[in-house]
Amino acid sequence: MTDIDDIPAPQGHLTLKQLASRQETNLHGDIPGGWLVARMDQAAELAAGSEARGRTATVAIEAMDFLCPVRVGSMVNIFTRVNEIGHSSIKIDVEVWIRALHERDSDELHKVTEARFVMVALDDNGRIRAVCQDD
Numbered sequence: 001m002t003d004i005d006d007i008p009a010p011q012g013h014l015t016l017k018q019l020a021s022r023q024e025t026n027l028h029g030d031i032p033g034g035w036l037v038a039r040m041d042q043a044a045e046l047a048a049g050s051e052a053r054g055r056t057a058t059v060a061i062e063a064m065d066f067l068c069p070v071r072v073g074s075m076v077n078i079f080t081r082v083n084e085i086g087h088s089s090i091k092i093d094v095e096v097w098i099r100a101l102h103e104r105d106s107d108e109l110h111k112v113t114e115a116r117f118v119m120v121a122l123d124d125n126g127r128i129r130a131v132c133q134d135d
Contacts, residue, residue, distance in 0.1 A: 008111060009109075010077070010079040010095055010097050010109065010111075011079060011081055011093065011095060012079040012080050012081030012093060012095065013047075013079060013080060013081070014077055014078070014079055015043040015046055015047055015078055015079060015080040016039055016042060016043040016046070016076075016077075016078040017075065017076070017077050017078070018039060018075075018076050018078075019073070019074075019075055019076070020070050020071065020072055020073065020074045020075075020076055020098075021072065022072050024072075025072055029071065029072060030069040030070060030071060031069070031070035031071070031072070031074070031076075033066055033113075036066075036070065036076070036096055036112065036113060037061070037064070039076065039078055039096075040078060040094045040096060040113075040115065040117070041058055041061075041117065043078040043079075043080050043094055044058065044080060044092040044094050044117035044119060045057075045058070045119065046080070047080035047081075047082060047090075047092050048082075048090040048092055048117075048119035048121075051082055051085060051090050051131065052090060052119075052121035052131045052132060053132040054121060054122070054123075054132070055121070055122040055123075055124075056090065056119040056120060056121055056122060057119065057120055057122055057126075058117055058118070058119055059089070059118050059119065059120050060117070060118040061115050061116070061117055061118075062115055062116040062117075062118070063115065064113055064114070064115040065113060066112065066113050067111055067112055067113060068110060068112055070098055070112055071100065071101065072101075073100075073101030073102075074098040074099065074100050074101055075098060075099040076096060076098055076112075077096070077097045077098065077099065077109065078094060078095070078096050078097075079094070079095045079096075079097065080092050080093065080094050080095075081093045083116060085131055086131070087130055087131065088120050088121050088128050088129060088130055088131055089118055089119065089120050089121075089131070090118075090119045090120075090121070090131060091116055091117070091118050091119075092116070092117045092118075092119060093114065093115075093116050094114065094115055094116070094117055095111065095113075095114040096111070096112040096113045096114070097109040097110065097111050097112065098110050098112055
């Protein structure tokens with residue numbers, strides 16, 4: 001194993017990218033976890049919607065640990081990867097990586113959190129439907 005193999009890197013596709021702005025901060029000047037979860041949910045919905053070819057909804061979020069705070073000015077990068085497609089559900093792995101505002105290495109990303117989102121495909125009436133899959 002080489003040193004490069006030991007360096008963690010984002011898994012999946014960059015789905016959302018957003019600047020953590022001052023308007024989003026909590027009392028301590030950090031970005032709240034709920035703000036991150038909302039962006040992760042958006043990214044999971046985009047990824048699942050593409051697979052389902054339509055509307056989806058979150059039915060579960062598996063365990064999530066926050067590894068470090070997100071400061072104002074950080075660029076938040078959200079990566080998604082389809083983990084599993086069932087009859088009506090899609091499991092999406094979501095990772096959040098940030099690039100800090102005053103990072104010495106402008107290409108260095110730091111992992112903030114990850115979770116698995118379980119999404120279901122919905123029809124126009126909001127009822128669960130089968131995920132469209134290529135035959």
